[in-house]
Amino acid sequence: MLYEECISGGLKMTVQRRIIADCLDEADDHPDVDAIYRRAVEKDSSVSIATVYRTIGIFEKAGLIQPIDIVDSNKRYEVKRERHDHLVDVETGQIHEFKSPSIENLVREIALEMGFDVSDFQLQVYGSKVGGKECPCYRIKVY
Amino acid sequence: MLYEECISGGLKMTVQRRIIADCLDEADDHPDVDAIYRRAVEKDSSVSIATVYRTIGIFEKAGLIQPIDIVDSNKRYEVKRERHDHLVDVETGQIHEFKSPSIENLVREIALEMGFDVSDFQLQVYGSKVGGKECPCYRIKVY
DNA sequence: ATACATGCAAAAATTTTGCGACTCT
């Protein structure tokens, strides 16, 4: 739980931070700041958007959450876990997570050839269901 | 040249679009909207920020330029060429480009296993020079 | 000629901040 991570990370835990941490823990999607704010307000209507921004900034700096950049979307967040990547269904906008040690190894290998140690990397894949019918109305992005 | 791409793409070419296209063509870095705007104004001080936004939107929708999301940075743009990835030196902020057919194949393979055809993907790698000394002052992001 | 692009300035959307009050530890 993010909440415990915060405490062991030495963060002062206020009710607001607890609420925001809970929202992030409970999210099975990848909410943006506004979505987190709306969910937090449901739990306690007094939570302010300023606190959400400040708290997300603190969680991020502490390495407890991870920002995700998806084309045609605001910046989203997820609780940091094992590193993994994202496959965006361009028909529906749905985001699928996946892991691939081979990609990870390959990335590190290539970076090393360039003389770099990898501290992190992010991979966003955009695609559509094999054999799926076209549905431009929901399409996020066509390349 | 992006300029010619625009014409063959059937876009009405105004002097402003020409200027913005030139700025993008000439950029060897990865400018954000404001940087593009400032460079465009140098060529013709009457170019407005609204036109820069509108033009970038049009170029992007036409598939002529590519947005790049780098942590702790505004959205950046580059002229679309062969697909390639970005390695960000977290000490200096410098962005190196690289290509890797093996990563590309691997990504397509994994997506296919998940039942998806890949239309595009983006990979941003963050790292620091092997053996390089620490210099937190310029560090973009520490994970 | 006319459909579309532009600049301007206002508006909308997003993010940050100063400050007095409040609350964890």
Next chain:
DNA sequence: AGAGTCGCAAAATTTTTGCATGTAT
């Protein structure tokens, strides 16, 4: 008690838009 956090509202940023005018085809 004291350092740090919160809500609020103002400010700063970033992005979009309406409209009268201008321009490429």
